[in-house]
Amino acid sequence: MPVNWEDFDSEIDSIIEESADATDDQLASRISSITRMTDEEIQELFPNPADVKKLAELMKIVKSSEDRNNKIDRIVSNAEEFGGIVLSLLQKLS
Known part of the structure; x- marks a missing residue:
């Protein structure tokens, strides 16, 4: 859906x-x-509501119907905004 x-x-x-x-x-x-994260994981990774908003913006790009190159361009153009979010996610994965 x-x-x-x-x-x-x-x-x-x-x-x-x-x-x-x-x-x-x-x-x-x-x-x-x-x-795929639980409520608790979200709260642990992103205790600041502003960071959750940034995560939502990043998810909107990732889940959009745009092609891969456009998604990458949008993420790169917002790299400063998404940097902390990406770091938190990658630390969780590693």
């Missing part, structure tokens, strides 16, 4: 605006629903 990224972004923005503790739980739950 394809993800509606506009709705996803809207939901993430709404969640971020809510209280910190509830936000962390809701964000982790929403992100874990489109990844």
